[in-house]
Amino acid sequence: xxxxxxxxxxxxxxxxxxxxxxxxxxxxxxxxxxxxxxxxxxxxxxxxxxxxxxxxxxxxxxxxxxxxxxxxxxxxxxxxxxxxxxxxxxxxxxxxxxxxxxxxxxxxxxxxxxxxxxxxxxxxxxxxxxxxxxxxxxxxxxxxxxxxxxxxxxxxxxxxxxxxxxxxxxxxxxxxxxxxxxxxxxxxxxxxxxxxxxxxxxxxxxxxxxxxxxxxxxxxxxxxxxxxxxxxxxxxxxxxxxxxxxxxxxxxxxxxxxxxxxxxxxxxxxxxxxxxxxxxxxxxxxxxxxxxxxxxxxxxxxxxxxxxxxxxxxxxxxxxxxxxxxxxxxxxxxxxxxxxxxxxxxxxxxxxxxxxxxxxxxxxxxxxxxxxxxxxxxxxxxxxxx
Amino acid sequence: xxxxxxxxxxxxxxxxxxxxxxxxxxxxxxxxxxxxxxxxxxxxxxxxxxxxxxxxxxxxxxxxxxxxxxxxxxxxxxxxxxxxxxxxxxxxxxxxxxxxxxxxxxxxxxxxxxxxxxxxxxxxxxxxxxxxxxxxxxxxxxxxxxxxxxxxxxxxxxxxxxxxxxxxxxxxxxxxxxxxxxxxxxxxxxxxxxxxxxxxxxxxxxxxxxxxxxxxxxxxxxxxxxxxxxxxxxxxxxxxxxxxxxxxxxxxxxxxxxxxxxxxxxxxxxxxxxxxxxxxxxxxxxxxxxxxxxxxxxxxxxxxxxxxxxxxxxxxxxxxxxxxxxxxxxxxxxxxxxxxxxxxxxxxxxxxxxxxxxxxxxxxxxxxxxxxxxxxxxxxxxxxxx
Numbered sequence: 001x002x003x004x005x006x007x008x009x010x011x012x013x014x015x016x017x018x019x020x021x022x023x024x025x026x027x028x029x030x031x032x033x034x035x036x037x038x039x040x041x042x043x044x045x046x047x048x049x050x051x052x053x054x055x056x057x058x059x060x061x062x063x064x065x066x067x068x069x070x071x072x073x074x075x076x077x078x079x080x081x082x083x084x085x086x087x088x089x090x091x092x093x094x095x096x097x098x099x100x101x102x103x104x105x106x107x108x109x110x111x112x113x114x115x116x117x118x119x120x121x122x123x124x125x126x127x128x129x130x131x132x133x134x135x136x137x138x139x140x141x142x143x144x145x146x147x148x149x150x151x152x153x154x155x156x157x158x159x160x161x162x163x164x165x166x167x168x169x170x171x172x173x174x175x176x177x178x179x180x181x182x183x184x185x186x187x188x189x190x191x192x193x194x195x196x197x198x199x200x201x202x203x204x205x206x207x208x209x210x211x212x213x214x215x216x217x218x219x220x221x222x223x224x225x226x227x228x229x230x231x232x233x234x235x236x237x238x239x240x241x242x243x244x245x246x247x248x249x250x251x252x253x254x255x256x257x258x259x260x261x262x263x264x265x266x267x268x269x270x271x272x273x274x275x276x277x278x279x280x281x282x283x284x285x286x287x288x289x290x291x292x293x294x295x296x297x298x299x300x301x302x303x304x305x306x307x308x309x310x311x312x313x314x315x316x317x318x319x320x321x322x323x324x325x326x327x328x329x330x331x332x333x334x335x336x337x338x339x340x341x342x343x344x345x346x347x348x349x350x351x352x353x354x355x356x357x358x359x360x361x362x363x364x365x366x367x368x369x370x371x372x373x374x375x376x377x378x379x380x381x382x383x384x385x386x
Numbered sequence: 387x388x389x390x391x392x393x394x395x396x397x398x399x400x401x402x403x404x405x406x407x408x409x410x411x412x413x414x415x416x417x418x419x420x421x422x423x424x425x426x427x428x429x430x431x432x433x434x435x436x437x438x439x440x441x442x443x444x445x446x447x448x449x450x451x452x453x454x455x456x457x458x459x460x461x462x463x464x465x466x467x468x469x470x471x472x473x474x475x476x477x478x479x480x481x482x483x484x485x486x487x488x489x490x491x492x493x494x495x496x497x498x499x500x501x502x503x504x505x506x507x508x509x510x511x512x513x514x515x516x517x518x519x520x521x522x523x524x525x526x527x528x529x530x531x532x533x534x535x536x537x538x539x540x541x542x543x544x545x546x547x548x549x550x551x552x553x554x555x556x557x558x559x560x561x562x563x564x565x566x567x568x569x570x571x572x573x574x575x576x577x578x579x580x581x582x583x584x585x586x587x588x589x590x591x592x593x594x595x596x597x598x599x600x601x602x603x604x605x606x607x608x609x610x611x612x613x614x615x616x617x618x619x620x621x622x623x624x625x626x627x628x629x630x631x632x633x634x635x636x637x638x639x640x641x642x643x644x645x646x647x648x649x650x651x652x653x654x655x656x657x658x659x660x661x662x663x664x665x666x667x668x669x670x671x672x673x674x675x676x677x678x679x680x681x682x683x684x685x686x687x688x689x690x691x692x693x694x695x696x697x698x699x700x701x702x703x704x705x706x707x708x709x710x711x712x713x714x715x716x717x718x719x720x721x722x723x724x725x726x727x728x729x730x731x732x733x734x735x736x737x738x739x740x741x742x743x744x745x746x747x748x749x750x751x752x753x754x755x756x757x758x759x760x761x762x763x764x765x766x767x768x769x770x771x772x
Contacts, residue, residue: 243752244633250748250760253694276760307637366629373663374636374744 001330004030004097005090005177007070007083007166009042012050013058013224013323014204015196016101016184021063023182024099032330034095035064036086037321038075040364040372041135043082045298046109046366047236048204051372053380054227056322060385061223067383068093069319072360073308075298077262078138083165084172088316091176093335098166098177102145103157105183113145113153114167122148136291210234234369238298241367242280245301249275259307262300267292306359317341317353322383346377387716390416390483391563391750392550393456393469395428397442398436398546399610400590401582402487402570408448409568410485416599418716420481421450422472423707424461425756427744427752428430431684433622435591435751437758439766442611442708446771451713453769454479455705459694462685463648469551474702478726484552489543491569499531499539499544500553508534509529513703522677545570584606594621601699620755624684627753628666631687635661647694648686653678657687692745703727703739708769730765 004024004069010017024033037054037059048055054065072083089097104110116122120143142155145164155161162199165182170177197218207216217225249257249272257268274286288294289305318340322332335342343349346358359375365372373379389412396403406416410419423445434441442453460471476484477565490496500510508530515526528541531550541547549567583604594614601657603611620621635643635658653673660672674680704726709717721728730736732744746764751758759765 243629243754246748247630247633247752251691251753253693305637307639351486359637363633366633366636368629 001031001033001333002029002332003032003035003093003095004028004099004180005034005095006094006099006163007036007086007087007090008059008063009038009048009201010055010058010062010085011038011048012040012199012204012218012220013024013055013062014198016198016200018062018181018196018221020099020101024180025063027182028097028178028180028224030097032326032363033063034066034090034093034269034327034330035059035066036068036089039069039319039321040148041072041075043075043079043301044295044303045076045300046238047241047367049208049235049237050228050233051171051236051364051370051376052235052321052361053069053376053383054231056383057229057385058224060265060322060324060383062111064157064270065324066093066320067322067369069321069357071314071316071319073356074316076302076308078159078296078299080169083162084169085316086361087166087169087173089175089318089340091170091173092338092340093318094337096178097180099180099182100159100163100166100172102159102163102181102232103184104153104163104215105161106153107179107181109153109179110163110167110170111179112126112154113149113164114171116148117141117145117164117168118171126228134291140301152164177200188191188230190381205235209237221247231371233371234371236364238284238301239280239368240260241302241305241363243285244363244366245305246275246283248304257304258307260300260303260311261301261310262296269364271304305363308356313352314356315353317340317343317349319354319357320382321370324385328384330365344382387417387481389418389481390414390485390566391393391420391422391472391479391481392450392485393422394445395424395434395473395547395587396441396448397428397446397450397587398590398594398606398614399432399441400587400606400693402584402585404448404582404607405708406485406487406568410566411449413568414485414564414566416482418451418712419449420452420454420476420479420713420716421445422456422475425455425458425705425707426746427458427461427688428463429461429591430467430522430625430681431462431686431687431743432625433689433753434596435621435623436617436619437622437750437756437762438747439639439762439769440617440619441770443705443771444610444613446708446710446769447613449450450708451710452479452706452717453708455743457700457702457705458692459698459700461740462688462692462694464685465551465681465755466546466554466686469548469556471702473552473555473559473563475630475704475726477556477559478724479704480720482564483566483705484556485566485568486545486549486552487570488540488545488549489570490546490549492539492569493565493567495535496549496553496559496567497565499535499541499550500557502534503527503531503550503554504557520677527740531703540667560603584697593619595623600770617757619757622750622753622756624670624687625666626755627688627749629670630662630749630752630756631691632669634690643690645695645697646686646689646697647696648682648689653686653771657690691741692742692747694742699738700742701727701739703729703735706731706768708771710771714770730768 042048059067125142127145155164167179199219200281204216274283278284287297361377362374365374418629428434445453511530541550585605590602640654660669663669673683747763748760751760
C-alpha cells in the first residue's frame with residue numbers, strides 16, 4: 001500500500017481542502033492518505049473554531065484515511081518546528097510522499113531551496129544578516145534565500161513558507177519523503193470542469209463568526225457545512241481564551257511568565273502591561289509589531305496558558321484521532337515498524353507524552369460556549385468511519 | 387482622642403452594622419471609630435459582592451472615621467489568623483477598645499475563655515483531643531473550651547467564635563485593647579424605639595442576588611441602598627471567580643497546587659477532580675464535608691487563585707481606604723507612633739507589602755461584570771468624606 005501524507009488544520013474544512021485531498025490521492029497514486037492535523041489549537045496561536053473531533057470527522061468524510069494529531073507543543077511553535085515534527089510523523093508512518101499546497105506549485109523550486117538552506121554556508125549567511133540588521137529570523141532567511149536563488153521561490157507567501165520548511169525538514173532527515181506540491185486556486189480552476197467556489201479558511205471563518213453562515217455554504221463541501229449546522233457548535237476564537245490569559249498575566253509573577261518557552265527579550269513585561277485591556281483586540285494591537293506578528297503573539301500567549309516551559313522535554317508521538325477501513329489496514333501493516341509511540345487510547349498512554357494535548361483539551365473545554373468536556377481525550381475513542 | 391476599633395466586612399452594609407457602629411461610639415465614648423475591613427474578598431472565601439471602595443464609602447457614610455484594609459493574606463485564613471491580624475492593626479493604631487457583636491453579649495465570658503485558652507495546659511488539652519479523635523481543630527477547641535467553662539460561651543456560633551479569637555489574640559499580645567461586645571439583634575430591639583428591620587448580611591445578599599432588590603431595601607440604611615441602586619454595580623459571587631479556578635485546577639500541575647498555603651492532606655487532588663464540573667455548586671458540593679466547610683474550601687480556592695504559597699512571608703501593614711475629618715485628625719496624632727507601615731498611596735508602598743492586595747484587585751476586576759479596573763489600587767486615592 002502506498003501512502004501520501006498531508007499536513008492540515010481544517011479550520012474549517014472547505015472546497016480547497018477537498019481538492020487538495022483528491023489531488024493528493026490522484027497525483028501521487030496513493031492507496032492511503034495520512035493527515036497530520038493540529039488539535040485543539042492551531043498554528044496561528046488560537047483555538048480551532050471547531051474542536052478536533054469535529055474536524056477529524058470532516059477530514060475522514062473528505063477522504064483522509066488516517067488522521068493523527070500534531071502535538072500542541074509543536075503546533076504552538078514557529079513554522080520550522082511545526083513542519084519538522086509533521087514530517088517526522090509522516091516519515092515514521094512510512095508515507096512515500098508529502099503533498100502540500102503552495103503559491104508556487106513547482107516542487108523543484110522547493111527542493112533546490114531546501115538543499116541550499118541545508119548547507120553550512122547558508123547558515124553562516126543567515127547569521128551575518130542577523131548580525132548586521134535588526135531582522136527577524138524569518139526575514140533574514142528570506143533575504144538569504146533570495147540572494148541564492150533569486151525569484152525562484154518566494155517564501156514570504158504563507159503556503160510557500162510551510163512548503164519550504166517541510167522540504168527542508170525532509171532534507172535534514174535525508175529525504176525519507178518525496179516532495180509533491182499543488183499550486184493553489186489557479187490550478188484548481190483549470191482542472192475541474194464545474195468548479196466549486198474556493199476561498200481561504202480565514203475568509204470562511206470570518207463569514208461564520210459574523211453570522212453569515214449561508215454565505216460560507218458555497219465554499220464548503222456539504223458534509224462539512226452540515227456538520228457545523230447540525231452540531232450547532234459555538235465557534236471558538238482567541239477572544240474566548242483571553243479572560244484566562246488576562247488571569248495569568250495579571251496574577252502570576254513576571255518570573256513565572258519568563259520561564260515560558262517563547263518568552264524572551266523581556267516580552268513578558270509588554271504582555272503584562274497590555275493585559276490591562278479588557279478587549280482582546282486592544283491587547284493584541286498593543287503588542288503586535290512587524291517583528292512580533294499577531295500569530296507569534298498568540299502562540300506565545302497559548303504557551304503561557306498551557307504552561308510550556310523552556311525546560312520541558314517534549315517527545316513526539318502518534319496520536320490517532322480517526323481512520324477508515326483503508327487507514328486501519330495501512331496502520332496494521334506499518335504498526336510493527338513504528339519508532340514513535342502509537343497512542344489510540346489516552347488512558348493507556350504515558351503521561352509525559354500526552355500531558356500537553358490533554359491539557360489543551362481541558363483549556364478548550366473552559367472557553368465560554370465550548371461543548372467539549374474537560375476529559376474528552378479520555379472519553380472519546382478514535383473516530384472510525386467505514 | 388479616644389478611638390474604638392471594629393472589624394467588619396460590610397457585605398453589604400445593613401441596619402445591624404449601623405447600629406453596631408452607633409453603639410460602638412456611644413458605649414465606649416469614642417471620638418474616633420476605626421474600621422478594619424476586608425477588601426476585595428471576604429473571609430467566607432469569596433468576592434465581596436461590592437468592591438472595597440463602595441464598601442468604604444458605606445462605612446464612612448455609616449459613621450466610621452477611619453477605614454483600613456485587612457490584607458487579603460489574612461482575610462483568606464481561618465478565624466484565629468484573621469482575628470489576630472485585625473487586633474494587631476487596631477493595637478498599633480492605638481485603639482483603646484475593640485467592640486464586636488456576638489451572640490453572647492457578655493464580655494466577661496469572652497475574657498474568661500480567652501485567658502483559659504491562653505494557658506499551656508489548654509493547648510495540651512486540644513492536642514489530646516486532636517490525637518484521640520477525628521476532629522477538626524475548631525471542633526477540638528470547642529470541646530476543650532466546653533470542658534473548662536461549660537455553657538458560659540458557645541463558640542460554635544459565628545460571631546462568638548470571632549469574638550473569642552479577637553479576645554484571645556488580645557490576651558496573647560498582653561491585652562492592648564479593652565474588650566466590649568454588643569449582643570446581636572435582641573438588644574437592638576430593646577434600645578431603639580422605632581426599630582429598623584434587621585437581618586443577616588447573608589440574607590440580604592440572597593435577596594440582592596435573586597434580584598429582589600426592593601425587598602432588601604428595608605434592611606439597609608438608605609445611603610447604602612442608594613449606593614447600590616445608583617452605581618448599578620454588578621454583584622460578585624464565587625460563581626464569577628469559578629472559571630479562573632477551573633483554569634488553574636485543570637491546567638496547573640498538582641505539584642504547583644500543593645505549594646499553596648492551605649493545601650494539605652492531598653486536598654489538591656479532590657479540588658482537581660471536582661473542577662470537571664461546569665457548575666460551581668457541583669464543584670463545592672463534591673468537596674465540602676463537615677470537616678472541610680464551604681468557607682474553608684472557598685478560602686483555599688482563593689489562595690490558589692491568588693498564589694498564596696506556603697513559603698511566602700507576609701508582613702502586616704496599614705492600608706488606608708478612607709477617612710473623614712475626625713479620622714484624619716486622629717491619624718495625624720498617632721502617625722508618628724505607628725510600628726506598622728502606613729500606606730496611603732500604593733505607588734509609594736513597598737512591593738512586598740502590597741503585592742497580594744493589588745493582585746486581589748486585579749482578580750476582582752477580571753470577573754465577568756466587574757466594574758473595577760485592574761490597576762484601581764494605583765488609580766484610586768483614599769476616600770475622604772468631610
